[in-house]
Amino acid sequence: MDPAAASPVPALAPAVEEPISAISVLDTLGAEVLAVMSPVSICMALVVLLISLLSPPSSGSAAASPPPVTAATLVYLESPNDSPGQKFLGALLDAAVFVVLVAAVTFVLVALYYYRCTGFLKNYMRFSAFFVIFSMGGAILTAVLRRLAAPLDAPTALLLLFNGAAVGVLSVFASAVPILVRQGYMVALAVIVAAWLSRLPEWTTWIMLVALAVYDLVAVLAPRGPLRMLVELASSRDDELPALVYESRPTVGPATSSSSYASAMGSVEMQTMTDSGQISGNRYDRVEQEEDASPAVVEMRDLRRGRSEMNRSRGSVLQMENLEREVSVTSAELTANQGGSSQHAVIQIEQPGEEETSPLVSAASTNNAALDEEHRQSSSSEPLDFEMFESTRGIKLGLGDFVFYSVLVGRAAMYDLMTVYACYLAIIAGLGCTLILLSICQHALPALPISIMLGVTFYFLTRLLMEPFVVGASTNLVMF
Amino acid sequence: MTLAAGLGYALIALGPAFSLFAGVVARKPFLVLTLLSSTLFWLISLIVLSGIWRGFLPIKSEAWWAYAILILTSVALQEGTRLVFWRLYKKMEEMLDAFADRISKPRLSLTDKMLISLAGGLGHGVAHAVFFCLSLLTPAFGRATFYIETCSKMPFFLASALIALGFLVIHTFSMIIAFNAYDERKKSDQVFVPVIHLAAAVMTLVNLAPGGCLIGTPLLLVMAALTLQHCWRVACQRLTEHRHQQHNSN
Numbered sequence: 001m002d003p004a005a006a007s008p009v010p011a012l013a014p015a016v017e018e019p020i021s022a023i024s025v026l027d028t029l030g031a032e033v034l035a036v037m038s039p040v041s042i043c044m045a046l047v048v049l050l051i052s053l054l055s056p057p058s059s060g061s062a063a064a065s066p067p068p069v070t071a072a073t074l075v076y077l078e079s080p081n082d083s084p085g086q087k088f089l090g091a092l093l094d095a096a097v098f099v100v101l102v103a104a105v106t107f108v109l110v111a112l113y114y115y116r117c118t119g120f121l122k123n124y125m126r127f128s129a130f131f132v133i134f135s136m137g138g139a140i141l142t143a144v145l146r147r148l149a150a151p152l153d154a155p156t157a158l159l160l161l162f163n164g165a166a167v168g169v170l171s172v173f174a175s176a177v178p179i180l181v182r183q184g185y186m187v188a189l190a191v192i193v194a195a196w197l198s199r200l201p202e203w204t205t206w207i208m209l210v211a212l213a214v215y216d217l218v219a220v221l222a223p224r225g226p227l228r229m230l231v232e233l234a235s236s237r238d239d240e241l242p243a244l245v246y247e248s249r250p251t252v253g254p255a256t257s258s259s260s261y262a263s264a265m266g267s268v269e270m271q272t273m274t275d276s277g278q279i280s281g282n283r284y285d286r287v288e289q290e291e292d293a294s295p296a297v298v299e300m301r302d303l304r305r306g307r308s309e310m311n312r313s314r315g316s317v318l319q320m321e322n323l324e325r326e327v328s329v330t331s332a333e334l335t336a337n338q339g340g341s342s343q344h345a346v347i348q349i350e351q352p353g354e355e356e357t358s359p360l361v362s363a364a365s366t367n368n369a370a371l372d373e374e375h376r377q378s379s380s381s382e383p384l385d386f387e388m389f390e391s392t393r394g395i396k397l398g399l400g401d402f403v404f405y406s407v408l409v410g411r412a413a414m415y416d417l418m419t420v421y422a423c424y425l426a427i428i429a430g431l432g433c434t435l436i437l438l439s440i441c442q443h444a445l446p447a448l449p450i451s452i453m454l455g456v457t458f459y460f461l462t463r464l465l466m467e468p469f470v471v472g473a474s475t476n477l478v479m480f
Numbered sequence: 481m482t483l484a485a486g487l488g489y490a491l492i493a494l495g496p497a498f499s500l501f502a503g504v505v506a507r508k509p510f511l512v513l514t515l516l517s518s519t520l521f522w523l524i525s526l527i528v529l530s531g532i533w534r535g536f537l538p539i540k541s542e543a544w545w546a547y548a549i550l551i552l553t554s555v556a557l558q559e560g561t562r563l564v565f566w567r568l569y570k571k572m573e574e575m576l577d578a579f580a581d582r583i584s585k586p587r588l589s590l591t592d593k594m595l596i597s598l599a600g601g602l603g604h605g606v607a608h609a610v611f612f613c614l615s616l617l618t619p620a621f622g623r624a625t626f627y628i629e630t631c632s633k634m635p636f637f638l639a640s641a642l643i644a645l646g647f648l649v650i651h652t653f654s655m656i657i658a659f660n661a662y663d664e665r666k667k668s669d670q671v672f673v674p675v676i677h678l679a680a681a682v683m684t685l686v687n688l689a690p691g692g693c694l695i696g697t698p699l700l701l702v703m704a705a706l707t708l709q710h711c712w713r714v715a716c717q718r719l720t721e722h723r724h725q726q727h728n729s730n
Contacts, residue, residue: 476688477643
């Protein structure tokens with residue numbers, strides 16, 4: 001931090017930095033961004049695969065069986081014979097009803113949270129996770145098995161499903177479950193819900209996506225937006241809240257399924273936040289222990305503490321991050337100590353590095369840096385510095401984001417592969433923009449608007465402009 | 481069998497790209513991001529191009545001159561995209577270096593820069609292969625195959641996979657050549673890249689002639705091999721120079 005303190009260090013610096021310096025900036029930079037993007041990509045890829053696998057047979061039968069009645073088609077059910085004007089109006093109505101429902105349910109959840117009915121919320125989410133995996137996942141599994149003509153007897157299937165769903169319910173809320181398992185279940189939930197939602201009629205899907213993006217924007221950014229209130233409540237209550245925020249995500253997924261609750265899905269947002277209280281408690285303990293271990297740490301911690309106090313006044317979201325940082329500093333330092341260099345020196349070295357990093361890199365990546373385990377399955381949980389903290393501050397991406405990105409890509413998959421790639425790229429680009437904004441604003445941001453707008457724009461551009469052009473050229477084997 | 485055929489075509493077109501991705505790019509997150517953004521860049525350039533040409537479609541397959549104009553405009557636009565990409569990359573390199581200084585890590589080395597240009601080129605190449613070949617490949621997974629009139633000796637999918645492979649190699653490695661040339665201000669290489677791109681694109685015009693694909697496709701692959709060889713030379717030269725410099729400075 002202050003240059004004077006840092007100046008005596010150089011002699012020792014090489015010893016400490018040596019192992020690190022072999023690694024260039026390229027190796028580490030952006031890992032956090034990818035940690036968000038790769039699960040989203042996996043989720044979208046799975047949905048596209050599922051849809052292209054299931055669509056051939058269902059296209060025949062779909063004509064016979066009407067699309068399911070869900071919250072999104074309460075008012076108007078699209079039929080191929082309607083005129084575009086009718087479809088448009090109907091879809092608009094559907095989307096409006098859907099968004100209103102979503103908003104209402106979100107408000108109810110916020111109210112429940114406000115009055116501290118955490119137990120009820122948790123159980124409700126457990127139930128919906130179970131419901132999604134067991135019944136909707138079961139239906140999809142049946143369809144896949146039928147499509148592949150793979151025979152499987154009912155008892156076995158039921159047993160497998162039940163076990164799968166049970167583990168899913170546990171993994172969604174218990175912090176003892178390995179991150180990978182939890183992340184895997186999160187993606188699975190999103191895939192199931194998205195596959196289900198992509199059965200909506202075409203016009204309704206598009207308008208609903210746009211409406212949800214707008215809703216998301218309002219709900220997260222407007223002063224009295226429900227999601228914003230939720231996040232603020234959570235951060236004001238400190239440890240308890242993050243837990244709720246975290247848990248509210250899954251709701252999102254499951255809620256979709258049951259028509260009336262579909263609303264919860266709206267709670268899509270991204271935030272840099274920390275997780276549940278107990279874990280942060282652990283973290284404190286841990287830090288304490290480490291203090292015992294090395295006197296050097298104490299200094300550092302004090303510095304940090306000053307900072308986090310400051311942050312607390314600003315909004316406690318950041319605070320955890322600081323803790324986190326603290327911890328990582330400690331760990332870095334401890335390892336360094338093992339390396340045999342003197343503790344004091346190490347701290348001084350590490351500290352400036354850390355400090356600098358936060359504002360700067362963070363701009364691009366620190367926030368991201370947080371690979372939170374919870375929602376995201378990013379396989380890269382290693383950066384979490386230490387065995388013990390599995391959970392840390394992180395970018396949280398609501399399950400709803402996963403779902404609606406995948407719905408968009410799945411809808412594109414019903415047209416052509418070309419539109420799928422275009423939409424995928426657009427969504428990822430939008431996610432990247434949102435992450436950059438997130439690192440600038442430092443508070444919860446809606447993840448849907450930019451991505452969905454870009455995705456929809458690219459879909460129609462690709463479909464209307466590019467496809468005839470590219471197909472015309474490449475079927476003549478003229479390429480460039 | 482049908483699945484095997486479809487996968488085979490896909491691997492012909494994208495196999496090298498996949499191994500490059502898995503072996504080099506995927507290990508460094510930053511390269512993955514570079515690849516994604518360059519893919520997006522190429523997609524945008526293609527959309528702009530098709531927006532311009534949308535009014536003139538469909539082009540009759542006899543009108544080869546129309547295709548010639550189309551190829552000219554598209555190559556010009558894509559080379560323009562490359563320049564824009566280079567400018568952006570330059571800015572980013574400064575930021576990366578500043579950042580590296582700040583966290584007291586070494587600045588980008590020569591190989592790092594080359595890796596970035598490789599990832600950028602791979603993005604262009606993959607986007608090309610995906611949009612021109614892979615997206616039309618879905619029917620190849622079905623039971624039949626497809627021949628176009630002017631190319632009755634080779635299935636359409638095979639021809640387009642081979643062409644996509646050629647362009648993938650050209651796009652990927654000409655990006656390395658181009659970045660090196662811009663960096664060193666070497667005029668000859670700066671010209672070499674658009675010329676080889678244009679030449680390769682013109683080769684595909686041969687496919688319009690009846691039976692032309694038997695000549696055009698191998699020619700295109702020769703161009704790809706040329707690019708690869710040139711890139712190899714450039715990279716070797718650059719690396720040995722670099723090593724000498726380092727040696728001298730030490």
